[in-house]
Each structure stands twice: as structure tokens, then as C-alpha cells.
Amino acid sequence: MRYTIFWPLLLLLAGCSAFSGKDNADPPSELVEFEPELRIETLWDKGFDDSDDTLLKLKPVYSNGMLYIAEPSGEVSSLDPETGERHWSVDTDSPLSGGPGVADGLIAVGTLEAELILLDGEDGGERWRQRVSSDVLSSPAVNDGNVVCRTTDGGVTAYTTDSGEKRWVYDRTVPVLTLRGDSSPLVSDSQVLAGFAGGKFVGLSLDSGLVNWEATISTPKGRTELERVVDIDADPVLVEGTLYVSAYQGDVAAVSESSGVVLWRRDISSHAGLDASWRQVFITDAEDHIWSLDATNGATLWQQKKLHARKLSAPAMVGDTLVVGDFDGYVHWLSQEDGRQLARIRVGGDAIRLKPLVIDEIVYVLDEGGTLSALRAHPIEAERR
The missing domain is CATH 2.130.10.10 (YVTN repeat-like/Quinoprotein amine dehydrogenase)
Incomplete structure (x- = not known):
């Protein structure tokens, strides 16, 4: 059985002596002049739309001179970045939870009902929707005729942009105790780059889904399951062939995009x-x-x-x-x-x-x-x- 820690609860637990050795959570610093x-x-x-779920990764993105935003209620909109005026808006009739991922004139969003939806960037018209293995709490990646989707059960799946046909799936076992949330996959140089609960990061072939390399960003430490939670939930950043990755209760590391070699790591926890x-x-x-x-x-x-x-x-x-x-x-x-x-x-x-x-x-x-x-x-x- 798998258990999920909701982030607001984890913030509370982080102040408890059983978790961090402190008697109480630190109060926030006062703002100084x-x-x-x-x-x-x-x-x-x-x-x-606002949302009661603070863990939804529905962040605005920019592509081809327009802003795109997805709302928890199901609306997806294209905005003028200079004025904020809507260019178009469509209702997907689904509770959105991940995305949008935008590239090549296409928009991909994921839902809490385990769906992946692809829209046209020109007018928001629906191209297709596919059932996926679990809910989506990260931004899908659109690249070179593929949509790559990360699901909360540890899966990474590639679909074709033209028909939504499944090309391949990569499954990874999820630890018994994890944070609720996932980092978003990246696609670069025919490779899918994805981080997972447990502190692992992998490079997968975009063509086949086979593993090119696997890197250990952080290793679980501690005596209890809670202390041993090491999750890569924050999105990685790729700069000139080097990936920068962070893990909660783990490390921040620099990783070679081509080989997966860890170039350096620091003991800095980050969610x-x-x-x-x-x-x-x-x-x-x-x-x-x-x-x-x-x-x-x-x-x-x-x-x-x-x-x-x-x-x-x-x-x-x-x-x-x-x-x-x-x-x-x-x-x-x-x-x-x-x-x-x-x-x-x-x-x-x-x-x-x-x-x-x-x-x-x-x-x-x-x-x-x-x-x-x-x-x-x-x-x-x-x-x-």
C-alpha cells in the first residue's frame, strides 16, 4: 500500500520533534524595511479560478507570443502578454491538475480524472483526449510529434500528437510514503528527462522509452519512513547540457544530460x-x-x-x-x-x-x-x- 503526504501537512510535520528535532515550527520572518x-x-x-488544492501545477506558460493558462475548473485560455486580454478560452469539462505544456502550436493538459488532453494552440479546439494510468500533477511535455506525460503512479508515457496513440510507457515503483506531486518531464535531444520519488533521475529514449541512464540524486536517510522521504518534485532546469535537480530531504545536484554522471551535489533540501x-x-x-x-x-x-x-x-x-x-x-x-x-x-x-x-x-x-x-x-x- 502507498501513502501520500500532502504538502501543507508536511510543513506542519516538519516542525515536530519526531521529524526534525524542533519543538515547534518556526514562525515566518517579519518583513524589514x-x-x-x-x-x-x-x-x-x-x-x-482559485483552487483548494495548493499542489496543482497549473502554471502559466509562454509560446509564440501568447500566454497560456489552465484553470482547475477546466478552462484553458490564450492571453495577450502585454494586456492580459483573452484571445480565446475553452472549457475542457474536466478538473485540470497539470500543465499546460505548450510547443509546436499544441497545448497539453492533465486532469485529476486520469486524462491527457491535447488542444490546438490557434483556437483551443480539442485534438484528442486519452485515458492515462493515474492523475497528472505535472506539466506534460510536447516535442517533435510526441506528448510525454508523467503520472502520479510513477509512469512516464509518450503519445503521438497526431492521433494520441500510445508509443511507449516507462513504469517505476513508487515508495510506500511520498509527497503528493511530481516534477515535470523535459524533452531534449531525443531524450526524456524525468525525476522520481526516491531520489532517482532518468534519461529515456524518446523513440522507445528505454533507459539511457539513471542517476542517484539523493539517497533516503533516517530511521522512520517519514524521515526517509526523498522526492524530486520540483521541475529540473536544463542549461547547456547540464541538468540542475533538487530533492526534498535530499540534495541539489548537477547532472550531465548526455551521460547521467553527477557532476556535483550539495546537501540542500528543496521542495x-x-x-x-x-x-x-x-x-x-x-x-x-x-x-x-x-x-x-x-x-x-x-x-x-x-x-x-x-x-x-x-x-x-x-x-x-x-x-x-x-x-x-x-x-x-x-x-x-x-x-x-x-x-x-x-x-x-x-x-x-x-x-x-x-x-x-x-x-x-x-x-x-x-x-x-x-x-x-x-x-x-x-x-x-
């Missing part, structure tokens, strides 16, 4: 996730501290602790800054150079758990209340001149 170096402009905001460039890796850890690591060897460049326990999202790079959201609806700008706080703005009172989307230095943030906001930062010094 600082001299802002950026002025944040709200370009627009739009309301969409929220990371962002990376060829120079730096930025990660939000389990205590809501933000780290900057050297991308070549994992050495610490700086650590920002002033947002401790504020339930931060993964960081996203924008220009020479970082942005993260928190549990109280604030978006924080930090310097990539040293982690200092540059600005913040509150876009609403609802938590921001999804990694912000950055397009042409505009930051798109979706909170749990269903508000999508478009934000742009302006240097204050430049405005004074």
Missing part, C-alpha cells in the same frame, strides 16, 4: 525548486533560505536568510535580479550578485507557490487566489536622473 533600489510597476492583473544559468544556481531550500551556488562546482556564493519560513516559491531570474513569491502574496526582488533585497510588492493576500514566469524582463505571478499579475521593475536611480 530597506531602501528600495527598484520601483515595481503592475502592468495588469486578471482573475482566474520549491530552483533556477540556473551557466554561472549560478539559485535555489529555495526547505527553510525558505535562498542560496546562490557556483554552477560549475556547487560552491556557495551567498545565502539570503531574511525571508526565513515565508513559504517561498522557487526563484526566477530576471535580468541581473531574482524574484520569489511568498505565503502572504508578496513578490520579492533580490540581487543575483549578493542576495540583498532590492524591492517588494504585494499583489494580493494569497500565497504564491508557483515559480514566477519571466518573459522579456516582465514577471508573471499567479497566486492561489487565481490572480495573474504582470510586473515590471524599474531602477530608481535611473528614474531620478
